[in-house]
Amino acid sequence: MKSKNYIGKIKSIKKINKDVYKLDICSDIESCKSGQFISVLCPNKTLRRPFSICDFDRENKILSILIKLKGEGTKYLSSLKENDEINFLAPLGNSFEFFKDKNALLVGAGIGIAPMLFLKKEMEEKNINNYLISGFKTEDEIIKGSDKVIVGGSVLDDIEKLIKEKNIDVIYSCGPMIVLKKLSQTAKKLNIPCYVALERVMACSIGVCRGCIIKLVKNNEINNFSVCKDGPIFKGEEILWD
Amino acid sequence: MGLERLKTVLKNEKTSKTLELRTPIIGASGTYGYNSEFEDFIDLNCFGAISTKGITIEKRLGNDGDRIFEVQNGLINRIGLENVGIEAFIKDKLPILKQKNIDFLLNIAGSTIEDYEKLAVIAQENDIKALEVNVSCPNVKKGCLEFGLNPNSLFELVRKIRKNYEGFLIVKLSPNTSDIKALATAVEQGGADCISAINTLRGLGIKIDYVGNKFLKKTVQGGLSGTCIKPVALYMVNQIRQAVKIPIIAMGGISKLDDLFEFILAGADAFQIGTANFIYPSICSNLALELNDFMIKNNFKDFEHLKGAIINE
8 A cells, every 4th residue: 555644633642651642543544554654743843753553443544553752752742632633654664474374472562562462453353373472661651452461571581481382483573672682583593483573763764765774684695674664574583683 | 737837947058058857846865765766645747856866886885873863953864875876776776767757867976086987977878867966975984075075176076077978967065165156166167067055064963861870872973954954055055156157956954935935046946855855755746836836826937937036026
């Protein structure tokens, strides 16, 4: 589906924990897939802000994102009210690959849970076995919707055990680079494919500015790929981790 | 489309070389990709041309680390001229430009005079209508900006490119100089048909957070663009206008119709839109349509007529 510039309306905005807001946006958008993101105009800032889609209600064309307060841009967006206009580009980026008969482990670290929630929903619609584990620093940072929640420790602490217990065949994850890197290494060791959704500061969000580059190793050759257009989903094993 | 009145002809009066554009609005190099990347968002027939991503002889991966730093009303970038290289451009990117009938300026950059000469030869061989020579990228260590800041070496460079290239030759100038007039004069005397200006300004972005009794610091040095540079761009374009007769393609912080009028008064004959494309991906075609509407509504029969009215009234 082509990306477009939509002017949507805030259907609802809810504070769901200490510093995360859930925005439901009503617009003309016909479809989008888990893993994709939108790029939202913040009139008080130079650049748009990218957010993973955390839910999509096809029937009512309501798209949801989670906004974690970080700076002035997110502060502005959190101050929006019902029926306010919101200008966004969507849908952007690639999406998660599905495997019908594989048991999937979904790992969300912090706000990285956002695309995992949408992925879980889509997997359930497709009757794919899945298990979502998420990790948060503190109780008041928890975002609901997981099968298991880790608070305080690392979401990766007992991950190998979990992979074996649940007979996991494929892993999907989003969160800080350090988590994605370690998880990819574990997956590689266990010979399980691992798909990671990357977060980056973006300028254009449509692949032209080359501002959000990630280096991948394919066929023994290192090349630049843009997180916004070629990603945000990449195979963990192909990423040249720092 | 009904944009006939926006038709723009850039003409070097001395040589009679011309560049015809559907509209005076061009997508600036580095913000518009190689060819049709923006087609989801715009009608490709609705704006003048694109200036391609800066092309070098060899493919470049660009800079490591953070490449983008947002500042108030602007953006600092240090992409480092990442590009596919001229060979891949000719093979993979050029056919799409031709197939989709997109007018373009081929933006080129080099580390040595020989690089620029080679690129000019390739442009000539491939019958490329317009060349925009980047002598002003602040983000690469060698070459490029060195040529752009010294009138004598710039004159030599332009002369050598001119020898190898018969199309419409545009040189893009850096604002990071104390004497833009001398550079503009060197470009004109070297045989260029047009000047585009300005490239990004040197800038340093610093972000400091105080977390857990510690200052977390981040610095990004690169090229500053966006609406915050517009007054500098207007000044530079005006200085260039005073120094040379060849046409000027102006850029630097353009994001709305009024900006176009301001740049016309400063001396512009056409415009490039850069950073604003990132925020409003339809802006190149939208501004053209807006300008067209303004001209229809106010009875300006063509772009020259509008320019004349702004400058002389």
